Amino acid sequence: MATAAIAGDDSRLPYRPVETPLLRQLKPGLRFHEEVALNAEPPVSLLDHAITPIDFFFIRNNGELPETGTEQDWQLAIDGEVERPRVWTVAGLKERFETVTITAVLECAGNGRSQLEPATDGLQWGLGAVGCAHWTGVRLADVLEDAGVKPSAVYTGHHSPDRQIGKPEKEALSRGLPIVKALAPETLIAFGMNGEELPRLHGGPLRIVAPGYPGSAWQKWLDRISLRPQEHDGEKMRGTDYRLPIRPVGPGEPLDPANFAVITDMPVKSLISAPAEGFAAKRGERFKVSGFAWSGAVPLAGVAISSDGGANWQDVPLQPGEGGFAWRRFEAEVTAERAGPIVVMARARDAAGNSQPLEPVWNPRGYCNNPVQRVGGTVIA
């Protein structure tokens, strides 16, 4: 068991399970969910950075943290619908393929689920299951092309050693990507995050980076990629898992699995990271509203702010982002005109004409929740 002081850095952790209290010390600012699996999110105020520091980055696990051994021992197998099955070491990948870095938002499809009424199954995330980081690795396309993608390959299936809580025979999660996304230049097998070695908590030694796709598609502790002749059907790929209804389904209505499609691109969204809920401002004085806007495959088009609970909206400039998959910062000055309660809101829109809904839109599993956030405060005379 590791006993050394480990706050903020898990690169010194042995690649074997350690006790949850020690893992909690790694990210002291986060709120840990009361679950057996390790899940934690930052308060929104810790997300006021263009690049989310690793210490503030949420953690999402569907199962037990796996025993992963050392990076030197790690192996990644490529098999299924390929001409030449392969087995790679991390060093081998780095030596053989070009290393690239991409800035991308990672957001859990369940982020914001706690806003839904009636509540749905699943972890009751606040608004913090999102972050934007620098991801370094090799292109998944390069690795697959080296193995020779057969024309029969339509999907990837990703595998990892983590197992469901109390069910050692069952993978915790085994998701995949449509072959077009697997071969897209932004999709990586990553070994670095924010210029550091990819932390074990974030899937080190190797994870999938699938910019614009839900976090569930960003397989951690990747040790096998199997090319599939059909949509992958691994753990959490079936039924209503990480799927949205094609035709809307209301609370309590029966669920027909045929009416559900796998979530691919995430919807347009924004986050106000300052001021924080419960803020105080002085009448007649200006205060700063800042945050970020992002979108999945469809480019971001703009963001508007309201400081009167949604009666009036004003477009605010978006700072340039680091490429199409990073979030973009906005900073605006607002004057508090009247004493009393105040509600600040931000609403992002994408190039296809989609805007964040003003109210949450319910779906059976509470995914892809992107309503306009309301930050309440008080204006003091």
Ligand SMILES: Nc1nc2c(c(=O)[nH]1)N[C@H]1C(S)=C(S)[C@@H](COP(=O)(O)O)O[C@H]1N2
């Ligand atoms: N092997 C494995 N990969 C996984 C998961 C998991 O439980 N096991 N959870 C997924 C989900 S649902 C999310 S949102 C992201 C979270 O990544 P993070 O913990 O680095 O923030 O990892 C994904 N990759």
Ligand SMILES: [Mo]
């Ligand atoms: Mo997730």
